[in-house]
Amino acid sequence: MAKLIVSKFGGTSMGDAECMLRSAEVAFRQNSSMVVVSATSGTTNDLIALGTKAEKGNWSECEALLVKMQERHRKIASDLNSSVDSNKKLESLFEEMHSLAKGVQLLRDCSVKAMDALMSLGERMSSVLFTEAMATVLKNHGSLKTAQLLDAREVLKTDDAFGKAKPLTAVVATHCQRHLPQIRDMKTVIVTQGYIGSTEEGMTTTLGRGGSDYSAAILAEGIAADILEIWTDVAGIATTDPRLCPKAKPIPEISFKEASELATFGAKILHPATLLPAIRKNIPVFVGSSFDAEAKGTWVRKEVDQHPLIRAMALRKKQILVTLSTPEMLHAHGFLFQIFKIFNDHKVSIDAITTSEISVSVTLDNSELLNKKLISDLSEIADVQVEENLCLVSLIGNNINHTSGLGKDIFDTIADINVRMICLGASKHNFCFLVSEEQGAETIQRLHKKFVEA
Ligand code: ADP
Ligand code: ASP
Ligand code: MG
Numbered sequence: 001m002a003k004l005i006v007s008k009f010g011g012t013s014m015g016d017a018e019c020m021l022r023s024a025e026v027a028f029r030q031n032s033s034m035v036v037v038s039a040t041s042g043t044t045n046d047l048i049a050l051g052t053k054a055e056k057g058n059w060s061e062c063e064a065l066l067v068k069m070q071e072r073h074r075k076i077a078s079d080l081n082s083s084v085d086s087n088k089k090l091e092s093l094f095e096e097m098h099s100l101a102k103g104v105q106l107l108r109d110c111s112v113k114a115m116d117a118l119m120s121l122g123e124r125m126s127s128v129l130f131t132e133a134m135a136t137v138l139k140n141h142g143s144l145k146t147a148q149l150l151d152a153r154e155v156l157k158t159d160d161a162f163g164k165a166k167p168l169t170a171v172v173a174t175h176c177q178r179h180l181p182q183i184r185d186m187k188t189v190i191v192t193q194g195y196i197g198s199t200e201e202g203m204t205t206t207l208g209r210g211g212s213d214y215s216a217a218i219l220a221e222g223i224a225a226d227i228l229e230i231w232t233d234v235a236g237i238a239t240t241d242p243r244l245c246p247k248a249k250p251i252p253e254i255s256f257k258e259a260s261e262l263a264t265f266g267a268k269i270l271h272p273a274t275l276l277p278a279i280r281k282n283i284p285v286f287v288g289s290s291f292d293a294e295a296k297g298t299w300v301r302k303e304v305d306q307h308p309l310i311r312a313m314a315l316r317k318k319q320i321l322v323t324l325s326t327p328e329m330l331h332a333h334g335f336l337f338q339i340f341k342i343f344n345d346h347k348v349s350i351d352a353i354t355t356s357e358i359s360v361s362v363t364l365d366n367s368e369l370l371n372k373k374l375i376s377d378l379s380e381i382a383d384v385q386v387e388e389n390l391c392l393v394s395l396i397g398n399n400i401n402h403t404s405g406l407g408k409d410i411f412d413t414i415a416d417i418n419v420r421m422i423c424l425g426a427s428k429h430n431f432c433f434l435v436s437e438e439q440g441a442e443t444i445q446r447l448h449k450k451f452v453e454a
Helices: 017-029 043-055 061-080 084-109 112-140 167-179 212-222 256-264 274-282 335-345 365-371 372-381 408-413 436-454
Strands: 005-009 032-037 148-149 188-193 196-198 204-206 227-232 253-255 283-290 296-301 310-325 351-355 359-365 383-397 422-423 430-436
Touching: 005 212, 005 430, 017 112, 032 112, 032 148, 032 212, 043 061, 043 084, 043 112, 061 084, 061 365, 084 112, 084 253, 112 204, 167 212, 167 365, 196 227, 204 408, 212 227, 212 274, 227 256, 253 256, 256 274, 256 296, 256 310, 256 383, 310 365, 310 372, 310 436, 335 372, 359 365, 365 408, 372 383, 383 436, 408 430, 408 436, 430 436
Parallel strands: 005 032, 005 227, 032 188, 148 188, 227 283, 253 296
Antiparallel strands: 196 204, 283 296, 310 359, 310 383, 351 359, 383 430, 422 430
């Protein structure tokens, strides 16, 4: 039986008609049954700007953004020779975009719920266009398959945490069976949106920025796919972000555990949650470039042949260090529980943590600190000190916590750089530490030279 493949294409792979046709060619050659697409490059940012400006009442700037987005999508439609039906769908999405922005402007209120409704338009517009591109490619190859547009909100059910909704995996699987009984018949290519979902009551949600990778993984799990493919603008996962280190090397294969650490600790190539469904259902993940589909790319699998000490490194920017100190912690119990409870109540996730006898330091993403109430709640139980402008450097590999001399080698390489906090021991796959934001790139470049290029 042919393998069931889900292919996801990111924003740059949706950049214009040429990119869409190239991506559709890839999907055709891969024999994909389901294609999950991101918004066209830049559109999600434009939609966020639209919501923000509308809330401020800045209507002329909103109009300029509306026109810009309409022109972008109309141009692609015209270059693709889009059908009357698709053009109508597109125009009705433009109207929805206009009405939502007007509503936000009148109310001077862009709630996270309203922002999700606005942002969903990016993927909804691109998926209409990609269905056209897919149909063209199928036709050009004389294929008997048809391209069929699916509204992801019919199957990708989530909780109501607007802006960062959590997929309800069991419900998604049931909806996939109900709405996609034909998925294994190999007669259709389903085109659907990444990033968006809906609550069981039908309210539109989004999974958080960069969430299309995660959508594709959730849908792959929902339809019990054999392979998940993430097609982007680089030929697979590299030893570090090639934008940071031009000498970054492609990684042919990497384990689920290492790739999860890499994604969680800042490698933008994969949304941090992408591998969770793949791990649950043991679905191998391929990462490749839609611009260079022949390049080898990276396989992410449960088992891999090589287990190098250092496979890759990542930089997670905009980190803050929150240090909580109180003498009450001395010989007392329950203090860490209280701290974690407060973070939990505020739904704030902690990345790294270290403790001493009377203090605890945790790292958070900058954006989490917008939550002023969190700091005031923490201040009730301890002195709170906040340090900003930091970044988390992570080295990812194998047996990291059982290798003597590794710490020395790392810190000798960056002896003149101040290290603010170190986390080692919890994972055999990760060694991470904090340095100042300005020294992050330099730190990675030196470590890459020492451990990868050498
Ligand atoms: P898409 O729009 O396709 O989802 P993203 O911009 O989200 O693409 O992710 C691809 C980018 O991730 C690459 O252009 C690259 O700069 C960045 N990146 C970060 N870390 C890595 C890494 N280790 N390997 C490859 N790319 C990386
Ligand atoms: N379009 C969304 C974003 O820009 C989701 C994605 O591309 O993965 O964040
Ligand atoms: Mg992405």
